[in-house]
Amino acid sequence: MPHTFAEKILAQNAGLPDVTPGQIITATPDVALSHDNTAAISKIFRGIGVNRVRYPERLAITLDHASPPPTTRHAQNHADARRFVAEQGVTHFFDVGRGICHQVLTEEGLIFPGVLLLGADSHSTHYGALGAFGAGVGRSEMAAIWATGQLWLRVPESIKITITGQFSPWITSKDITLHIIGQLGADGGLYASVEFHGPAVAAMSMSSRFVLTNMMAEMGAKNAWVMQDAVTFDWLAAQTGAPERRPAWEAAARQLAPDPGARYAAEYTFDASAVEPQVACPHTVDNVQPLSAVAGTRIDQAFLGTCTNGRLEDLAAAAQILKGRQVASGVRLLVIPASSRVYMAALQAGYVETLLTAGAVFGTPGCGPCMGNHFGIPAPGEVTISTANRNFQGRMGTRDSEIYLASPAVVAASAAAGKIAGPEDI
Amino acid sequence: MPQIHNSQPTIQNSIRGRVWKYGDGVNTDVIFPGKYTYTVTEPAEMARHALEDLDPAFAANVQPGDVIVAGKNWGNGSSREQAAACLVHAGVGAVIAESFGRIWYRNAINNGLLAVTCAPAVAALNAGDVVEIDVQAGVITTGAGQTFRFPPLDPAVQAILAGGGLIPYLKQQFQSAG
């Protein structure tokens, strides 16, 4: 019987010949991700009455959400996480400054085709771009995984999205992703595994593909997936410095690729050629408008960063737009590279200098103000345009402020214009 | 013995309370703001911030057993467990919605909070109504005497709810395994 990606990988992980949507299986994750929430999870873990993590080598922990810590309480939280890491012998630990969990784990070669990751973070859908199964879980569930090495999962229905056509200049995977979420709604992929197929996806860089899978969390998806090809394997070889692993990645990808004739709960086709820049308006990610409908909206702050769009190609797009220009007076442009590796590459490519010259402010690799912890909290009444994935009311720490979401190109152009604008408007 | 975060009494078979009614797409950031996730940890303090950015009147007026009734995709967004735990600490007896964000749903069950999908009941219930839920029978009864059935809970879910949440449940399992 033909199967989808989710059915294949969950059957393989559970050691079953076959699974069907709706079935409950026991999954044994290869990677268990937590971040600044590690300290809180460790308290729950102790409450279970076990002392040792079952598979400490499978834990991956980053300190990225409030990093470096802005207050004593945040600092204590980090200290508690470090103590847990030392106590339990966790080897995959990435301290302040290394970067955002989702970016760091992919850079570190922990994620490749066939990996099953459960993360105490909703954007764990991210990893599907590399042919891994990534899903978010809660803190108690992470504690349970630490204690037992396992967790129950429901086999999801799958949704197939095909993206055809070609992107016009300055149109990116962020625009098509926002467009899809706007069309299908915040519950358009609820409980589902969302697969991306089609020539426009094949033409994307790895960085761009991560935007698709990362943001499927905003459509309610359990996990997401993008087909793998030379782009994937070249990227993995470059990041890991281990090209000899390529045959194994290719074999796993081939085996887990969805079968022709697999059953989908829904199938959609989108045309990349027909999309103009898209903007998600306050206060929901599916409140999406074409740029032309909101151009001219006043902004106070522009934020370039996050696990969605804080990678090298994002900083490159912003640098290209802001070269020889200045951030509009009265507007702050915050730039936070997604990882130390991205930061170094941007420095070597000259993007950091270009952006600093234009008037940008740089933060330590990490989440920054994305979820309202520090470094760029807006004042009441202020408007932010951001490359992040979420614009819920209060998300950046202030209830009475507005967040618009857009591509790095639109965010950079808006910073220069002092109002929402596209690269072609400035 | 360290204190267990999720110390919730084993779920009752019958839940009865007043309805707090909300619309579609209520997300985790308005249920429990992200800015508190690393600093607010005490149950009573968590309860005080419940629904802070959605309904400032909620935390001050909610009574034990009250039921939240909402539209589609309640709890979409972040994986933060406090978005379920803060409601438990505030005394909420159950949440009835048209659909749930998947991680919120898991977090609710794992914290011993009953979450029921039943669109017709959502349509029939209004803020301030009294509602009763018979968990075993899978029946919701409105104050006006209308009844609605909801599908039986998955056995894995039932076991966790019966154990009072995932952590107490696991604790019992580890203890009985010696």
Ligand code: SF4
């Ligand atoms: S950058 Fe934002 S969305 Fe990404 S992991 Fe950090 S807080 Fe979450």
